[in-house]
Amino acid sequence: MRMLDEKTTVRIFLNDVGSPPGTFVALHPHYQDWAPYRIDVSPEKRNDILLFGAIRPYKRTEEFIELAASDPSHLYALVGAPNTSLYAAHLKRLAAPIGNLRTELGYLSDEELAAWIQASELVVLPYRSFYNSGAALLALSLARPVLVPQNEFTRALQNEIGEGWVNITEDFTKSAVDSALAAPRPRKPDLSKRSVEAHAKTNIAAYLAATAGA
Secondary structure (H helix, E strand, C coil), rough: HHHHHHCEEEEEECCCCCCCCCEEECCCCCCCHHHHCCCCCCHHCCCEEECCCCECHHCHHHHHHHHHHCCCCCCEEEEECCHHHHHHHHHHHHHHHCEEEEEEECCCHHHHHHHHCCCCCCCECCCCCCCHHHHHHHHHHHCCEEEEEEEEEHHHHHHHHCCCEEEEEECHHHHHHHHHHCCCEEEEEECHCHHHHHHHHHHHHHHHHHHHHH
């Protein structure tokens, strides 16, 4: 890795925060133009609060389950594929006695995932670490606000897209959920800086810079 790093002449970052001067920043693009995500919502998937995606321990999934247990006033849903069968069984055991928590643990198609997201009122992403999140961008692309942990990266995302759409908290509690649900927001989030075209142009510029110096 050290040898590769020494030979690297151009670097691309997915985030403005922490990117050194002279590097390229290609912001994670939105998903607003992707056809699989423009679908009708099935009533049986209706929920208030959703955690979705590749389910891993660092994403504090157990705390999301505890949040659902502490907040019977809302219907929660946990959907996505755990990284191991043992972890899936562990989560199922934790979720089983919680009447207001629905789970669908396993691979979901783009259409199925979009249906769950659009059936929710708020997407909660209680990750331990947060640099860049495709899940957050997908939720925002489908006009669903997110609740995320507080750090320099999520603050930058909030400044870019808006407080009502990107809600930040230090503790994932019922109070934080209620505040995020009640937060005023424009009809749609501002994702204008995250077009696929802008992302592609930055990558092309980085490639041309790299080949020019070869």
